[in-house]
Amino acid sequence: MARRAPWLAGIGAVPFLIVVVVAVVGAAVPAMGRFVVEKSSVRVLSPEHIRGHHDAAIGNFGVPDYGGTLTGVVVYPDKKATGCAEFDAKFKSKSRRPVILLLDRGECYFALKAWNAQQAGAAAVLIADNVDEQLLTMDTPEESPETEYIDRISIPSALVNRAFGESLKRMSSPSPSSEAAVEVVVKLDWRESMPHPDERVEYELWTNSNDECGARCDEQMEFVRGFRGHAQIMERGGYALFTPHYITWYCAPDPEQDFGEGYEGKDVVVENLRQLCVHRVANETGRPWAWWDYVMDYKIRCSMKEKKYSKGCAEDVVKALGENEIHGLSLDKVLECMGDPEADTDNAVLAKEQEDQIGRGSRGDVTILPTLVINNVQYRGKLERTAVLKAVCAGFKEGTEPRVCLSNDIETNECLHRNGGCWRDEKTNVTACKDTFRGRVCECPVVNGVQYEGDGCWARQVYGGQRRLLDTALTGCRCPPGFQGDGHKCEDLDECKEKLACTCPNCHCKNTWGNYECKCKGNQIYIRGEDTCIANSMSRFGWFITILVASCVAGVGIAGYVFYKYRLRSYMDSEIMAIMSQYMPLDSQNNENQPLRQHDSEA
CATH class of the missing domain: 2.10.25 (Laminin)
Known part of the structure; x- marks a missing residue:
């Protein structure tokens, strides 16, 4: 009897840590996991005698402002300094600058401290360590009814070392409401937290095809749905190189944690493999963005929750995308890439995934699911469309970012405030300020095909080898939505x-x-x-049956309404069974080989 393929062995296993799996891959792979703490900068601006730069460890929740900065006043509360309970009032600074709340470590989850700080009006939160140790990443606690606030945290959080925290506490007391208080102004800086070496961003998403794992799976689904359009625009324009990855074990956890019913871990492993091969085949044909459409279609048509998570459903999705010339996916090539799941050999595609999981250079091991890696740096923060787009946009060299990065919902146009400090002709409204994701740059403009020149962009231009004044005045008039032009003459926007x-x-x-x-x-x-x-795989007969059933349902509904209105005065209550959720195996467990990441301050 042939033995089962080793990468499908033990398909009914319970969740376990990646480090165990990594050790199985081979002797060449280090058994010790490596977790890299991603950092931002905290610069003290005043008082003058404590000015300086300090490192802070970015929290794995909330929304770090990648590519941006935040200047505010540090406030250390007189009471409830751990932030484990709701504050009685909103925090405000005398100078009306944003409040950066400083809290003590201990007694409760890091994320709960950030949530209470946000509720009290803080723009960001710094948590001071209570022991002398190297900085660690504040991790997200397990999802439960008591931690529903996690997805609503929208401010950045960071951990600072004990010595720096104690220094801030001494200078921030007494309360800012006191006349004797000295405002400690700091600048939180994420501009160098994301590498931005050139005009293309390379990023990865470590994910899973399982959709029956509770809140974490729902989060992934919402992210794919919301981010797909941005991702495809950047890939088609050559701005980004995206690669999906799957944390794939030799034995995957049972989706329902019930070995007697539902799907097996094997089903998840095979679908992970299929989605990897969809991207490989799409990439070979020059259409890598097809992966987003396959994953989206598969989630809609082949949901595990609806008992449609199957090989047949998956192949139907591939065929449907293959019939469209825009995607051109070949089912034969996808199957060739996958190989035989029952073969008595290791699978090359899955083996490559486990090799890529190991950290190299500045990137640590991938130990959290889902995880984004952008320009070889692991993203910190919640998996949400706008937050991730800001992080990806921060990876472009200044001035090379695509148009999607300059939308109002993810960046502030600094040219709108005093022209960003750049030259502007008051008469013609011509300005040298050019908006970028990280801020602005001052460049002499081109107007009507003519390049301005000179120090300070003098209000003169070179035209036909001679200098003359610009004839066309630019006014502040604007065309209505759907049209473009100078405000005086508008044309339809295609x-x-x-x-x-x-x-x-x-x-x-x-x-x-x-x-x-x-x-x-x-x-x-x-x-x-x-x-x-x-x-649309439904036949004409299927449509006929559907319309017939719908008509019958409508008739019954109308009859029921009439009966209810004139003859029935009572009603029935119905109850929906709660769907049991399981959590991703790596986001709720501490890894003893990776001490630089903790869910809370004590436990």
Whole structure:
């Protein structure tokens, strides 16, 4: 009897730590895990005698302002200094600067401290360590009814060492409301927390195809749905190189943690492998963005919760994408990449995943699921569309970021405030200020094809070899939404040509006067909420049955309503069974080989 393929052995195993698996891969792989603490800078601006730079460890929750800075006043509360209980009032500074709340470590979860600080009006929170040790990453606690606040934390958090924390406490007391208080002004700086060496960002998402793991799986699904459009725009424009990865064990945890029913760990491993191969095949054909559409379609059509998580459903999705020339996925090539799951050999694709999981250079081992790695640095913060987009945009060299990075919801246009300190002609409104994700740069502008020049961008231009004044005045008038121009003359904006809407690959965009229409190509159904097209596999007979059933249901509903209105005066209550959630194996356990990450301050 042939033995089972080693990468599918023990498919009913319970969750366990990655470090155990890493040790199994081979002697060449180090058994000790390595966790890298990602840091930001804290610069004390005043009082003058304590000025200086200090390191802070970025928390693994909330929203770090990658590429940005925050200047505020440090406030150390007179009471409830651990931040484990709600504060009685909002914190304010005398100078009306943002409040950066300083709290003591201990007694409760780090995340709870950040939540209470946010509720009290803090723009950021610093937590002072209570022991002399190297900085560690404040991790997210296990999801439970008592920790529902985690996803609502929107301020950045960081841990500072004991000595620096004690210094801030002494200078921040007494309370800012006191006349004798001295405001300690600090600048939190994340500009160098994300490497930004060139005009292309390389990033990875370590994920899992399982959708029956509770809140963490739901978080991944929401992220894929919300970030897909941004990711595909950047990939098609050559701005970004994206690679999906899967933390894949030789034996995967049982999705329901019940070996007698439902799906097995093997099912998850095989689908992880399939999604890896979808990306490989799509990448070989020059369409790597097809992975996002496959994952989205698979989540919609082949949900584990709806008992449709199967090989047949997955292959139908691949075929549907293969029929569209935009994707051109080949099922044969995907199957060739996957190999035989029952073969008595190691799987090369999965072995490569376990090798990539090991940290190299500045990046530590991947030990948290899900995890984003951007320019070889592990992202800290919650997995949310806007927060991640800001982190990715911070990875571009200044001035090379794509248009999607300059939207109002993720960056502030510094040129709108006093022209960013750059030259501007008051008469023509021509300015040298150019907005970038990290701030602004001052460059002599080009107006109507003519380049301004000279120190300070004099209000003169070189035209035909001679200097003359600029003729065309630029005013503050603006065209209405859906149109473009100088405010005096407006033309219809072609959203389809500019790729401002209807961005999914299978969508067909039709421009209209001041607007646009979005439809799917071929026999596909457009799902507006998901901004995606999925194959319409229903036959005409199926449609007939569906319409017939719908008509019957409608008839019964009308009859029931009439009966209720005139004959029935009581009603029935129904209850939905709670779906048991399980948590990802690595986000709720401490790894004794990785001491630089903790869920809370004491436990």
